[in-house]
Amino acid sequence: LGPTMAFANETQRAQLSFQEFHSFSLPSQQMAMIIFPHLFGFQGTAAPNYFGEYNYVELIPYIGMASFVIIIAALPLKTHPKRLFWILAAVAALLYALGEETVIGTLAYQMPILNGFRAPARSVLILALAASVLVAMSLTALETQTTAKSRWPLNLILPVMAVAGSFVAVSAQYPTLTAIAADRGVIVDPLTTNPAVLLPFAFALAALGCIWIGSRQPRLGVKIFSLLLIAELTWTGYKAQWILAQELTSKDNLDTAVFVAEVKAQHGRILSISGIETGERALSPNSNLEFDVPMVGSYGPLLPTHFANLTGMSTTGSFSTQRLNTSVLQAVGASHIAYKDDGAEEILFNLGCGPGITPSQVVVDLAQSMRATHIRVTSNLGCSVDVAQETSVLGITIEHDGENVATTLLKAGIDTAEWAIRREDVAGIIQHGMPENTRELPGTDGIGVLSVSDIPLSNDGSAIDVDRLSLNFLLGHGALAIRGLELVDAESGLISSVPLNFATRWPAGTLEVLGDNNKGQTYARFKPWLGYAWLVDGYIETTTEDATATITREMLPDGTQLDLSTVALISSKTGIPALPETVPGGSREGKVTTLNRANGQISLGVETEKPRYLVISERYHSGWSAKVDHTPAPLARTNGDFMGLVVPAGKSIVTLEFYPKDLARAATVTVLAIAILLVLIGFDKVSRMKTARNIRAIGDDHAHNN
Numbered sequence: 078l079g080p081t082m083a084f085a086n087e088t089q090r091a092q093l094s095f096q097e098f099h100s101f102s103l104p105s106q107q108m109a110m111i112i113f114p115h116l117f118g119f120q121g122t123a124a125p126n127y128f129g130e131y132n133y134v135e136l137i138p139y140i141g142m143a144s145f146v147i148i149i150a151a152l153p154l155k156t157h158p159k160r161l162f163w164i165l166a167a168v169a170a171l172l173y174a175l176g177e178e179t180v181i182g183t184l185a186y187q188m189p190i191l192n193g194f195r196a197p198a199r200s201v202l203i204l205a206l207a208a209s210v211l212v213a214m215s216l217t218a219l220e221t222q223t224t225a226k227s228r229w230p231l232n233l234i235l236p237v238m239a240v241a242g243s244f245v246a247v248s249a250q251y252p253t254l255t256a257i258a259a260d261r262g263v264i265v266d267p268l269t270t271n272p273a274v275l276l277p278f279a280f281a282l283a284a285l286g287c288i289w290i291g292s293r294q295p296r297l298g299v300k301i302f303s304l305l306l307i308a309e310l311t312w313t314g315y316k317a318q319w320i321l322a323q324e325l326t327s328k329d330n331l332d333t334a335v336f337v338a339e340v341k342a343q344h345g346r347i348l349s350i351s352g353i354e355t356g357e358r359a360l361s362p363n364s365n366l367e368f369d370v371p372m373v374g375s376y377g378p379l380l381p382t383h384f385a386n387l388t389g390m391s392t393t394g395s396f397s398t399q400r401l402n403t404s405v406l407q408a409v410g411a412s413h414i415a416y417k418d419d420g421a422e423e424i425l426f427n428l429g430c431g432p433g434i435t436p437s438q439v440v441v442d443l444a445q446s447m448r449a450t451h452i453r454v455t456s457n458l459g460c461s462v463d464v465a466q467e468t469s470v471l472g473i474t475i476e477h478d479g480e481n482v483a484t485t486l487l488k489a490g491i492d493t494a495e496w497a498i499r500r501e502d503v504a505g506i507i508q509h510g511m512p513e514n515t516r517e518l519p520g521t522d523g524i525g526v527l528s529v530s531d532i533p534l535s536n537d538g539s540a541i542d543v544d545r546l547s548l549n550f551l552l553g554h555g556a557l558a559i560r561g562l563e564l565v566d567a568e569s570g571l572i573s574s575v576p577l578n579f580a581t582r583w584p585a586g587t588l589e590v591l592g593d594n595n596k597g598q599t600y601a602r603f604k605p606w607l608g609y610a611w612l613v614d615g616y617i618e619t620t621t622e623d624a625t626a627t628i629t630r631e632m633l634p635d636g637t638q639l640d641l642s643t644v645a646l647i648s649s650k651t652g653i654p655a656l657p658e659t660v661p662g663g664s665r666e667g668k669v670t671t672l673n674r675a676n677g678q679i680s681l682g683v684e685t686e687k688p689r690y691l692v693i694s695e696r697y698h699s700g701w702s703a704k705v706d707h708t709p710a711p712l713a714r715t716n717g718d719f720m721g722l723v724v725p726a727g728k729s730i731v732t733l734e735f736y737p738k739d740l741a742r743a744a745t746v747t748v749l750a751i752a753i754l755l756v757l758i759g760f761d762k763v764s765r766m767k768t769a770r771n772i773r774a775i776g777d778d779h780a781h782n783n
Contacts, residue, residue: 102176
């Protein structure tokens with residue numbers, strides 16, 4: 078937890094707002110999923126598709142009907158003395174999971190450290206743990222029969238009442254549930270034939286049967302119930318939540334293995350443009366770890382701010398193709414690229430949602446002149462809840478024969494809107510409305526919104542010729558995604574898509590296409606790749622922000638072209654020695670060999686005729702330390718978010734080791750906590766032994782007196 082909190086301070090979530098903190102809370106209307114796990118559908122090949130609140134993985138508070146029944150059944154019994162603690166833990170976890178709907182969830186935002194973690198629904202893991210412990214305590218109590226026979230009817234009456242009450246509650250909620258499903262294009266079965274209701278009911282009846290058997294033969298009842306619990310968790314948990322969901326992903330293309338083998342042999346990295354939407358699991362962020370595929374990006378909410386500003390990467394692992402240029406790809410160490418070139422690329426403005434992040438303009442040249450009366454824009458806003466109605470978010474300039482022939486605007490609430498405008502946790506605070514024409518944003522389980530707007534190019538609606546489009550982002554904050562552009566000629570009825578292809582944006586010879594896979598992706602070598610690490614003649618001192626701007630613009634402050642093969646941009650010079658030359662230029666003499674990259678350790682063999690600056694395309698962090706031939710050497714933040722150090726003339730071995738101070742502190746706290754826990758367990762054990770000896774002594778005295 079400690080290292081995570083420390084790292085969070087370097088990310089775009091260094092300080093969560095109240096709404097961000099409560100995002101992915103468990104909606105109260107979905108509490109029934111605790112015992113009816115598929116009441117809101119499946120995320121997988123099974124029907125119906127999930128139609129609850131986004132996102133499915135975060136909102137599965139499942140403990141099972143059998144567990145629920147057995148816990149209720151054992152309430153009248155004398156069980157473990159710590160049962161009350163676990164009951165309170167389960168209740169507290171559930172209330173916290175509900176987020177701002179409860180006082181506990183609201184107060185949690187005021188607690189330091191805790192308010193750095195969003196998604197309160199994750200606390201259902203504590204609920205599940207508490208339920209597991211309570212089930213074990215309940216089974217033990219039922220097996221040992223620690224209650225009077227006269228109270229045994231309560232063991233059936235209470236769970237029967239609880240089961241009946243849960244089904245009454247679901248029946249009352251079902252019309253609303255059906256309406257929600259219909260609104261999101263999902264058809265659910267009637268209540269009396271819906272397996273999501275009937276299957277838990279069947280498990281409930283079976284659990285009640287086990288309790289009835291247990292009232293006569295306790296051990297047999299417990300054994301049968303254990304088998305029932307395994308059956309329920311296997312089907313509704315493992316099978317439905319894991320196996321069916323995995324069936325959505327087909328087997329990976331064998332050609333990918335050849336592509337990956339080349340990358341690994343060169344100690345390179347793959348930059349996969351599409352992020353988690355790649356369609357190829359081996360090249361999908363985070364899944365790539367399963368296949369041991371080296372990649373530039375990753376999927377995760379803790380996205381480093383400097384890295385996002387430089388690359389335009391989102392938390393889904395996708396990249397802004399407008400942000401990527403030769404210098405950016407060189408800085409991140411991308412040797413290969415996987416991209417889709419089907420004309421369906423997106424234009425993403427301000428993807429990191431921070432202030433002043435480039436690019437602010439994108440120019441699209443058409444292969445041939447097109448005639449149009451309207452431009453159709455498919456788009457969505459992001460991080461824009463405070464953007465007011467009718468705010469101009471994008472200026473569109475139309476050119477023909479080198480002259481501006483039309484200018485129009487894309488406006489919030491009229492032509493586009495926040496993608497999450499339907500989400501209950503943010504809908505109430507969004508300051509603009511929903512456009513008339515919308516459709517579902519793919520990959521958001523029906524909750525995301527795309528806006529489609531036809532904007533006239535002339536006041537009288539007449540057609541004009543179009544050669545070039547200039548798109549100018551007008552917001553100082555927030556983000557805008559252009560998912561599609563079409564030129565519409567209302568006079569002829571012709572609709573022409575504006576191609577936004579990735580490959581055509583690069584100079585000739587930059588990309589060497591290796592082939593395509595069956596997912597529609599193209600694999601290519603990035604020819605100007607400088608390597609995992611490389612040598613330059615000099616460095617320029619600047620700020621991290623200015624280094625990022627210089628690389629994204631490919632222009633030095635003096636107006637000359639940036640060449641990362643000859644100069645580095647450093648923003649933390651502490652202890653870095655001067656070089657004979659500190660200006661751009663010179664040859665690329667010298668050699669760097671990657672000897673090892675694994676488990677937080679890097680070894681590089683360096684050979685150079687003069688002292689030079691070694692650039693390493695690994696993210697800078699204060700936890701890294703470097704040695705040159707076993708002698709400590711200072712590291713500097715280089716090229717916006719990476720590392721570098723000065724190496725001497727001749728042959729040398731550079732070794733780097735990653736061990737952040739926060740990890741050492743956290744390890745110390747963990748060891749102390751374990752030690753305290755062991756001491757407490759020891760005291761408890763000694764206390765129990767003393768109590769047992771006292772009981773035996775009293776028994777012996779009683780027997781002696783008799």
